[in-house]
Amino acid sequence: xxxxxxxxxxxxxxxxxxxxxxxxxxxxxxxxxxxxxxxxxxxxxxxxxxxxxxxxxxxxxxxxxxxxxxxxxxxxxxxxxxxxxxxxxxxxxxxxxxxxxxxxxxxxxxxxxxxxxxxxxxxxxxxxxxxxxxxxxxxxxxxxxxxxxxxxxxxxxxxxxxxxxxxxxxxxxxxxxxxxxxxxxxxxxxxxxxxxxxxxxxxxxxxxxxxxxxxxxxxxxxxxxxxxxxxxxxxxxxxxxxxxxxxxxxxxxxxxxxxxxxxxxxxxxxxxxxxxxxxxxxxxxxxxxxxxxxxxxxxxxxxxxxxxxxxxxxxxxxxxxxxxxxxxxxxxxxxxxxxxxxxxxxxxxxxxxxxxxxxxxxxxxxxxxxxxxxxxxxxxxxxxxxxxxxxxxxxxxxxxxxx
RNA sequence: GUGGGAUUAGCUCAGUUGGUUAGAGCACUAGUUUGUGGCACUGGGGGUCGCGAGUUCGAAUCUCGUAUCCCACCCCA
Numbered sequence: 001x002x003x004x005x006x007x008x009x010x011x012x013x014x015x016x017x018x019x020x021x022x023x024x025x026x027x028x029x030x031x032x033x034x035x036x037x038x039x040x041x042x043x044x045x046x047x048x049x050x051x052x053x054x055x056x057x058x059x060x061x062x063x064x065x066x067x068x069x070x071x072x073x074x075x076x077x078x079x080x081x082x083x084x085x086x087x088x089x090x091x092x093x094x095x096x097x098x099x100x101x102x103x104x105x106x107x108x109x110x111x112x113x114x115x116x117x118x119x120x121x122x123x124x125x126x127x128x129x130x131x132x133x134x135x136x137x138x139x140x141x142x143x144x145x146x147x148x149x150x151x152x153x154x155x156x157x158x159x160x161x162x163x164x165x166x167x168x169x170x171x172x173x174x175x176x177x178x179x180x181x182x183x184x185x186x187x188x189x190x191x192x193x194x195x196x197x198x199x200x201x202x203x204x205x206x207x208x209x210x211x212x213x214x215x216x217x218x219x220x221x222x223x224x225x226x227x228x229x230x231x232x233x234x235x236x237x238x239x240x241x242x243x244x245x246x247x248x249x250x251x252x253x254x255x256x257x258x259x260x261x262x263x264x265x266x267x268x269x270x271x272x273x274x275x276x277x278x279x280x281x282x283x284x285x286x287x288x289x290x291x292x293x294x295x296x297x298x299x300x301x302x303x304x305x306x307x308x309x310x311x312x313x314x315x316x317x318x319x320x321x322x323x324x325x326x327x328x329x330x331x332x333x334x335x336x337x338x339x340x341x342x343x344x345x346x347x348x349x350x351x352x353x354x355x356x357x358x359x360x361x362x363x364x365x366x367x368x369x370x371x372x373x374x375x376x377x378x379x380x381x382x383x384x385x386x387x388x389x390x391x392x393x394x395x396x397x398x399x400x401x402x403x
Numbered sequence: 404g405u406g407g408g409a410u411u412a413g414c415u416c417a418g419u420u421g422g423u424u425a426g427a428g429c430a431c432u433a434g435u436u437u438g439u440g441g442c443a444c445u446g447g448g449g450g451u452c453g454c455g456a457g458u459u460c461g462a463a464u465c466u467c468g469u470a471u472c473c474c475a476c477c478c479c480a
Binding site: 001003004006007057058059062063079080109111113114115116117118119123124125126127191202207255257266267273274275277278279280301302303304305306307308327328354355356357358361362364365366372374376377378386388390393395 | 404405436437438439440441453454470471472473474475476477478479480
């Protein structure tokens with residue numbers, strides 16, 4: 001038997017219902033916030049991700065599905081959504097056009113990782129990207145939007161917040177941190193030694209207790225923000241407070257992708273195991289310029305759909321549509337004609353075999369139909385059928401031609 | 404990539420120190436008077452015990468390899 005590849009799932013039945021329900025809700029909310037759908041290719045030039053996500057990240061360093069295509073192009077299955085959207089934004093010259101552009105997308109992403117719960121090699125994200133707004137109000141709106149989506153889905157969460165600083169304050173902080181960590185280099189774990197060389201701020205969220213003990217006196221991002229970053233962060237907190245969004249400031253929250261600056265946030269759930277991040281995002285004011293576009297402030301987030309799936313509280317499914325069954329073989333043809341006719345407007349379930357009342361009733365309940373019709377010799381003779389409402393148990397008689 | 408656990412019917416799982424024909428519940432299917440409810444009862448179908456080797460008179464059971472899933476790490480949504 002040929003099986004699907006490791007970490008690649010089929011989505012069907014109940015899962016598919018949850019999946020589409022999520023997309024529906026998220027799309028509805030994003031539309032209310034003024035976002036428009038954008039579809040970008042699954043396959044992009046490798047350089048795009050190397051430049052945007054950054055070679056220091058594991059995503060680019062070791063998790064990309066990268067290959068040379070038949071035209072000798074170095075290409076990758078996208079490991080995340082932002083890079084492609086930014087590329088499209090620049091390619092369509094929207095950076096030159098000016099103004100505000102807001103996009104949402106959803107689709108498959110690919111990362112070559114060891115799978116576990118909430119981590120797949122092909123997985124799905126829903127994300128939003130906003131271009132052209134440098135106000136921190138937009139950051140706040142994004143967070144409120146994620147909150148709206150999660151609330152509508154009945155998903156509880158914790159929101160973690162941090163500021164990563166910008167071009168003014170980040171570099172000097174960076175230096176301070178490196179020299180601090182360097183001074184106890186012998187005591188930190190191997191991973192941190194590696195991080196120090198590749199992406200120093202990542203040492204901050206190391207899970208090793210010994211490392212954390214050392215880092216508790218390390219300089220904090222938040223204490224070293226420049227005036228702009230600091231006041232924006234304060235403003236952000238105030239807006240969230242004023243709008244009833246609970247959050248915790250986590251000075252060790254570091255986003256994994258190189259392009260973030262200033263606002264960084266992560267929504268986590270305590271109910272789905274160790275892969276607890278259900279949404280993450282932040283501001284990336286320099287990325288558009290970095291990808292050869294005209295400097296444009298931007299902020300965005302992405303949600304991991306598979307991680308959300310098991311947390312979604314589905315609305316109660318109501319009885320819907322018809323069940324039409326035949327009592328005897330002579331009635332089968334008329335039954336199918338009526339089914340066909342009704343299917344132009346309603347969901348209709350049927351059975352191709354003649355059955356007694358009880359068996360049809362069982363089918364109707366299984367199909368969760370609202371209305372129930374039986375076709376037998378009586379109906380053929382009288383030209384009338386009885387429609388039974390399975391909820392309130394009432395019955396109405398109609399002529400077949402009016403059905 | 405590193406370490407650990409698991410894999411038996413469509414699903415959830417039993418299966419004795421290695422010993423006849425591998426079981427249950429749910430699901431499926433048929434019947435229990437061919438016209439009023441989801442129930443109940445009685446049958447039926449369905450398994451290369453993940454896959455491949457090995458040990459043995461004999462393997463779901465022991466050993467090795469391999470695939471996948473799960474857990475932790477790394478990292479991330």
